[in-house]
Amino acid sequence: MSEDQGIEALNIGVWILPKPDPKKNYVKIPRLSRVVPFGYKVDEEDPEWFAPIPLELEALEKAKQYLKQYSLRQVAAWLTKVTGREISHVGLMKRIKSEQSQRRKTSAYRQLARRYQEALEKAAEFEKRIGTAQEDNYFESDEYRRVSDTFSRSTVE
Numbered sequence: 001m002s003e004d005q006g007i008e009a010l011n012i013g014v015w016i017l018p019k020p021d022p023k024k025n026y027v028k029i030p031r032l033s034r035v036v037p038f039g040y041k042v043d044e045e046d047p048e049w050f051a052p053i054p055l056e057l058e059a060l061e062k063a064k065q066y067l068k069q070y071s072l073r074q075v076a077a078w079l080t081k082v083t084g085r086e087i088s089h090v091g092l093m094k095r096i097k098s099e100q101s102q103r104r105k106t107s108a109y110r111q112l113a114r115r116y117q118e119a120l121e122k123a124a125e126f127e128k129r130i131g132t133a134q135e136d137n138y139f140e141s142d143e144y145r146r147v148s149d150t151f152s153r154s155t156v157e
Helices: 003-010 054-066 072-083 089-130 142-153
Strands: 040-042 049-052
Touching: 054 072, 054 089, 072 089, 089 142
Parallel strands: none
Antiparallel strands: 040 049
16 A cells, blocks of 8 residues: 555545745844844945845755754854855854744743733723722723733734
């Protein structure tokens, strides 16, 4: 029995992977330090921003995959050869650790925002249940409107 016949016999169907997006949208990032990160250059129009270099950013994504098999030094040498821009193994490690740290922070902040929004909803429900006086009601205050507007404008997922 072939593999395809085995799948049909189990009646689980076939998983079709989506085609990769050939055009990745890279965005400008604000300039917070004088060091230009790998994959970016100083924007000619506005020197307060870094403009993306798609070739380097795509090579960096491949380099992250290669780090599962090869050493930092080998991957940094490969990255330098492919892009023509020098990066040391220490620079590569810092870049990857920085991205991981930013990803964790973003995730934590989103989770806190979700929990804060849930807490506000529970507090509003509780105040309705106990029937607080109008002047003591937090949910009629300007502060609450300002905070709730930030949640309605942002995309908290």
